[in-house]
Structure formats: C-alpha cells, structure tokens
Amino acid sequence: MAEYIFGGEYIQNSCDAIDKAISRGIGRRCGLTYCRELIFSTTAKDEDVISVMRIDAQKLRSHFYGTVKYTAQEVLDDVIDIEKIFDGDKSEHWFKVELIDINAENEVLLDVA
Numbered sequence: 001m002a003e004y005i006f007g008g009e010y011i012q013n014s015c016d017a018i019d020k021a022i023s024r025g026i027g028r029r030c031g032l033t034y035c036r037e038l039i040f041s042t043t044a045k046d047e048d049v050i051s052v053m054r055i056d057a058q059k060l061r062s063h064f065y066g067t068v069k070y071t072a073q074e075v076l077d078d079v080i081d082i083e084k085i086f087d088g089d090k091s092e093h094w095f096k097v098e099l100i101d102i103n104a105e106n107e108v109l110l111d112v113a
Contacts, residue, residue, distance in 0.1 A: 032057040036101035045093040050085040 031038050038055045060079045063070060070078075 031097065031099050032060060034102060034106045035099035036103075037099075039096075039098040039100060041096045041098070043089075043093050046090055048086060048090050050087070052083045052085065054081045054083070055079055056081075 032055065036056075036058045038057050040053045040055075041050060043050050056079045060075065063075045063078070
C-alpha cells in the first residue's frame with residue numbers, strides 16, 4: 001500500500017491525499033474548495049478587452065473522486081471556460097475574483113462584520 005506525506009501527516013491512500021491537497025493546499029489557496037464556481041476577471045492597461053476565466057469548482061472536485069481516469073488536459077478542458085468581452089475601458093486595468101455559491105460550511109466568508 002502506498003503512503004503519502006502531506007503536511008507532516010502520513011496518509012494511507014491516494015484519495016485521502018487528494019482530499020488533503022484540495023482542502024488544505026492548492027484548492028484552499030485559490031478558493032476552489034469554498035464555492036461552486038470561481039471566476040477570475042481582468043483587464044490590461046491600454047486594452048479594451050475584459051478577460052474572464054470561469055472554473056466549475058464543483059465539477060473539478062467530482063473529477064478527483066470519480067472512478068474514470070482523465071488526463072490533466074481533459075480535466076482542465078472540462079472545467080475551465082475562457083471568455084473575452086470587447087467593451088472594456090482602455091484607461092482602466094483591474095483584477096477581480098468572484099466565489100459563486102459559497103458552500104454552506106464556508107458561509108463564514110460572507111460575514112463582513
């Protein structure tokens with residue numbers, strides 16, 4: 001049986017290792033474990049394009065726990081949608097992150113008080 005080490009903790013199987021990585025590592029740091037969908041929007045200075053990347057976080061999580069094996073490229077193609085909107089203001093440049101449909105266990109993120 002394979003053993004994995006995550007944060008100094010020994011983990012017995014790959015499913016638990018993936019779960020730990022998603023909930024404590026990459027997924028947590030970019031918001032994927034907190035919501036159903038994660039949206040990154042940005043503009044660049046002197047361009048009139050708004051670039052939007054939508055990640056279906058719920059579908060991404062289901063890929064990790066399903067029985068069908070996919071390549072990384074297949075997973076990314078399935079869960080990421082990129083759109084360009086051609087009506088931005090050339091004088092502005094910004095970056096925005098949206099967490100859509102916060103999971104019930106993470107509703108504390110909505111408390112702004």
